[in-house]
Amino acid sequence: xxxxxAGERRIVILTGAGISKESGLDTFxxxxxxxxxxxxxxxxxxxxxxxxxxxVHDFYNARRAKLGDPAVVPNAGHHALARMEREWPGDVLLVxxxxxxxxxxxxxxxxxxxxGELNKARCAACEQxxxxxxxxxxxxxxxxxxxxxxxxxxxxxxxxxxxxMDVIYDALNRCDLFMSIGTSGNVYPAAGFVSHVRxxxxxxxxxxxxxxxxxxxxxxxxxxxxxxxxxxxxxxxxLSRGW
Numbered sequence: 001x002x003x004x005x006a007g008e009r010r011i012v013i014l015t016g017a018g019i020s021k022e023s024g025l026d027t028f029x030x031x032x033x034x035x036x037x038x039x040x041x042x043x044x045x046x047x048x049x050x051x052x053x054x055x056v057h058d059f060y061n062a063r064r065a066k067l068g069d070p071a072v073v074p075n076a077g078h079h080a081l082a083r084m085e086r087e088w089p090g091d092v093l094l095v096x097x098x099x100x101x102x103x104x105x106x107x108x109x110x111x112x113x114x115x116g117e118l119n120k121a122r123c124a125a126c127e128q129x130x131x132x133x134x135x136x137x138x139x140x141x142x143x144x145x146x147x148x149x150x151x152x153x154x155x156x157x158x159x160x161x162x163x164x165m166d167v168i169y170d171a172l173n174r175c176d177l178f179m180s181i182g183t184s185g186n187v188y189p190a191a192g193f194v195s196h197v198r199x200x201x202x203x204x205x206x207x208x209x210x211x212x213x214x215x216x217x218x219x220x221x222x223x224x225x226x227x228x229x230x231x232x233x234x235x236x237x238x239l240s241r242g243w
Contacts, residue, residue: 007089009176009242012168013081014193015096015103018182018210019227022075023102025066044157053138053149060153061135064118067100068133074106077181077227080235082107087239093171097183097190099155114162114190120154123147129154162189172197177243179234181208182227185215194218204243208234 017027042048043059066072085092085108094111096103099118103111121132123142130143132154140151156162172178178197185191185207195218197203206221207213208230216222223230237243 010091010171010174011084011088011093011177011179011238012171012175012193012197013084013092013094013179013181014183014190015081015094015098015181016183016190017098018184019075019077019231020098020100020102021182022077022226022228024069024072025100025102040158044155045159046157047159049152049157053152056153057136057138060118060155064133064135067118072102074102075228077231078102078106078108080232081181084235084238085110090176091171093168093175095168095171095190097187112164112168114156114164114168116153116155116163118153118155121151122154123150124152125150165189168193169196173200175201175203177238178203178205179208180206180219181231183209183213185213191215206234206243 017025021027038059042052043056049056081094081103085094092110094103094108096111096113097115099113099116101117101119119131119133120129121136121140122129123145125147126142126145128142128144136151136153138149141148142151172193175197178194180194183190194205194215197205198218204221205219206223207216207219208223208227210226211224212222223234
């Protein structure tokens, strides 16, 4: 394999809830995670929203309020990935399954939220997407089409297609390093990114996670530990000597 210089080498980073847990946000699938306390069919499906939009709005309003808590700030893992984007001479694309804004607050800009964004709302009638940091309710009207009761969280629910998949797969097809950070490896299509990279590229693959996952054997390298420890250390390693 011909090695390209650093300025031509492309990095794709996938992050999950594990990187934001150390900032005080709940994960979903761990033993005490969100899905152990609420029924996902009620609050994270289009059918649940049709049955009881008030319940869905209450759920996401609470999460939006938590995200706005002054104590919830980007941690060392978020800041390290922003540093990677700033200092790596080649392309760095950050793909996150998280709907929080901690990557942006840390300084990341080349970023794809494949599962949507908590601080945005979308009109189910005309698909207008707007910034939204306050509570959302069935009485809110769309500023574009005027529909009332059709505004919903700009979040990808179960049974819906994740966002920007064409851009993400194009980047995966051309990457030289694929990093997976703080994700359970159980939610597709993101869980299949490492196998896609292995099949279609010769990229190095690394998993940085608190504990092994069901897909750990798919990665060429696994580094275990808290995101606030292992992510800054790995970024320092890449920036100082590559991979």
